[in-house]
Amino acid sequence: MPNRNKNAEETVSCAAEETCGCSCCQHEDADRQIDTGVWYKSSEFYEIFIGAVFFIAAQIISFYIAAYQLPLLIISYLILGKDILLSAGRNILNGRVFDENFLMSIATIGAFAIEEYPEAVGVMLFFRVGEFFEERAANKSRKQIIDAVDMRPETVMLVDENNEVTTAAADQAAVGDIIMVRPGDRIPLDGTVIEGVSQIDASPLTGESVPVMAAEGGTVLSGCINKTGVLKIRVEKVLAESMVSKILAAVQSAAANKPRIQRFISRFARVYTPIVVVIAVLIAVIPSLITGQWHDYIYIALTFLVISCPCALVLSVPLAFFSGIGTASRQGILFKDGAAIEALTQIKAAALDKTGTITQGIFAVQEIKAGNNFTEDEILQFCASAENASSHPLAVSIVRQAKEKMLDIKPAADIEEVSGKGVKAYIDNKKIVCGNAAFMQDHNIQIGAAAEKTAVYLAVDNQYAGCIALGDKIKEDAVGAIAKLKQQGISVAMLTGDSAEGAAPAAREAGIDIIHARLLPQEKLDILQKIRSEKGKVLFVGDGINDAPVLANADVGAAMGSGADAAIEAADVVFMTSRVDAIPYALKLAKTTRSIAVQNVVFALAVKLIIMICGLLGYASLWSAVFADTGVAIICVLNAVRILYSDRFA
Incomplete structure (x- = not known):
């Protein structure tokens, strides 16, 4: 089977790791594959096991034949x-002196020099054991992230014009090709269903566990799983442009761009380790010259050398962020930029578009007001008959409602449509005027007060007959999501190009108090700047082409996955589910991720500082120094990967 994950693994591994020098952090090892084999069959395990056997044998034999102890300890x-000593030598030749290999080599050779033989070997043994489990934990974290995001197919089942099925490489499928997907198979490429009906499990992309129906004419995304029926799909996007590739590219991009705290740790490690080494040399030399107790102060200095490695910091901080990225991707949230997670923790206000973000983007008849001896069905019937040939979203909604009520849609004559206003036609020899308030005014038809909601007015033979109020329904999760944002201290505003009459009901229903309506793209930018100056950093969420400039200029721009490609390209974050409650979840996950990264920094530095102080006072041994290095690193890695098990929308 081809190594489809290789590039992804290299990106995540290399971007996550700095040069502290341990075997799970070295750039020289970044191109190796993540070890997913059985742990007890690895060569590293056998080395540790055999080395431990000789170490234990040396300790036992020292009670009977002391002369044999040292040879066994040397073996x-x-x-x-041996690998650590060789790596230290290679790194010194390459100009990388202050790494873990160098520190452990000097510390253990120094222990031999002061005749602390068992301790020298014991420190190396427990260092290798700790490093072994540390690497296993880190690899498990990386593998979970890769498994979560890399759903690229290796092959597809192509259907030719003779209805014969052949297997081909996924990257060879072209737009317009027909592919077959069997029940239980993952949909390999984005496309349109041309034959078949099936339930689709979209949870790999969206985190939604409830299957959705796919039928002829429906759009399906790569990465989803076909559950029940055979589907024939016309390819709409090649592999490089399909959703599975976009997901992987987003995570790779996030891995490549480090958050500020990670950049700080990288710079800190490069300064911190040499300083501690210099301090260790001073501790070994100055007090020894004064007191003559070379053995004691060299021992303390060696302890300092082991403690000084910043492995726990360098490894665990990026793993915290990558765990956050992996968790988000499993829930259908794509961070395009590694710094976006950190930026979300500083958000004070959220500006949301209306259509397609808070609302479903589908108009529906909400109310029919009849007058002058007309019934509601007559109002709907006349409007649907006049609007039947129109492609306007409001017209489509009215016609759909009439068909659902099984009303007779009559033929219209002399149809005259005025773009953006309405339609004039003759139905049953009656003059029908159907449109907005301005259209009624153009025909000198009195309608009284305009409806609060988006409305289509009807006049029959120049007499007002009634109106149909339409609305874009808010998403089911909008109310709860807005409430969660407010609970997090986020100020929420609606920025929309719709009219105030159309925006106000949706905003009130969702629980949004601040509304800015009838905005052009540039006006949205101006409002965004105003909110930023009043509240602080702003998150903007939208889905339309006209939202792209605002998304690009917001502190964090987020796009709904159902939106326009231009909006998705301009955004820092993409909510593949198009759910509103993904917004507070992303904010909470970002804060949790950064909090865990800070916890790791504080914990690692605190333990190292405490053991350093104890070492200065003569109470810390090389054993405690190993814990301060490798033991702390393991704890920090485990703390980081717990993000992978966070509850969805908790």
Whole structure:
């Protein structure tokens, strides 16, 4: 099977790791594959096991034949430490001195020099054991992230004009090709269903566990799983442009752009380690010259050398962010930029578009007001008959409602449509005028007060007959999501190009108090700047082409996955589910991720500082120094990967 994950693994591994020098952090090892084999069959495990056997044998034999202890300890040390000694030598030749390999080599050789033989070998043994489990934990985290985001197919089942099925590489499928997807298979490419009916599990993309129906004419996305029926799909996007590739590209991009705290840790590690090494040398030399107790102060200095490695910081901080990225991707949230997670933690206000973001983007008849001896069905019937040939969203909604009520849609004659206003026609020899308030005014038809909602007015033979109020229904999760945002201290505003009459009901129903309506793209930018100056950093969420400039200029721009490609390209975050409650979830996940990264920094530095102080006072041994390095790193890695198990929309 081809190594389809190789590039993704390299990107995540290399971007996550800095040069502290341990085997799970070295750039020279960044191109290796993530080890997913059985742990007890690895060569590293056998080295540790054999080295431990010689170490234990040396300790036992020292009670009977003391002369044999040192040779056994030397054999154990060479088995356990040969790779570390060789890596230290290579790194010194390459100009990388202050890494973990160098520090452990100097510390253990120094322990031999002061005749602390068992401790020298014991430190190397437990360092290797700790490093082994640390690497396993780190690899498990990386593998979970890769498994979560890399759903690229290797092959597709192509259907030719003779209805024969052949297997081909996924990247060879072209737009317009027909592919077959069997029940249980993952949909390999984005496309349109041309034959078949099936339930689709979209949870790999959206996190939604409830299957959705796919039938002829419906759009399906790569990465989803076909559950029940055979589908024939016309390819709309090649592999490089399909959703599965976009997801992987987003995570790779996020891995490549480090958040500020990670950049700080990288710079800190490069300064911190040499300083501690210099301090260790001073501790070994100055007090020893004064007191003559070379053995004691060299021992303390060696402890400092082991403690000084910043492995826990360098490894665990990026793993926290990558765990956050992996968790978000499993829930249908794509961070295009690694810094976007950190930026979300500083958001004070959220500006949301209306149509397609808060609302479903589908108009529906909400109310029919009849007058002058007309019934509601007559109003709907006349409007539907006049609007039947129109492609306007309001007209389509009216016709759909009439068909659902099984009303007779009559033929219209002399149809005259005025773009943006309405339609004039003759039905049953009656003059029908159907449109907005301005259209009624153009025909000198009195309608009284305009409806609060978006409305289509009807006049029959120049007499007002009634109106149909239409609305874009808010999404089912909008009310709860807005409430969660407010609970998080986020100020919420609606920025929309719709009229105030159309925006106000949706905003009130969703729980949004601040409304800015009838905005052009530039006016949305101006309002965004105003909100930023009043509240602080702003998150903007939209889905239309006209939202692209605002998305690009917001502190964090987020696009609904059902929106226009231009909006998705301009955004920092994409909510593939198009759910409103993904917004507060993303904010909460970002804060949790950064909090865990900070916890790791504070914990690692605190433990190292405490053991350093204890070492200065003569109470810390090389054993405690190993815990301060490798033990703390393991704890920090485990703390980081717990993000992967966070509850959805909790």
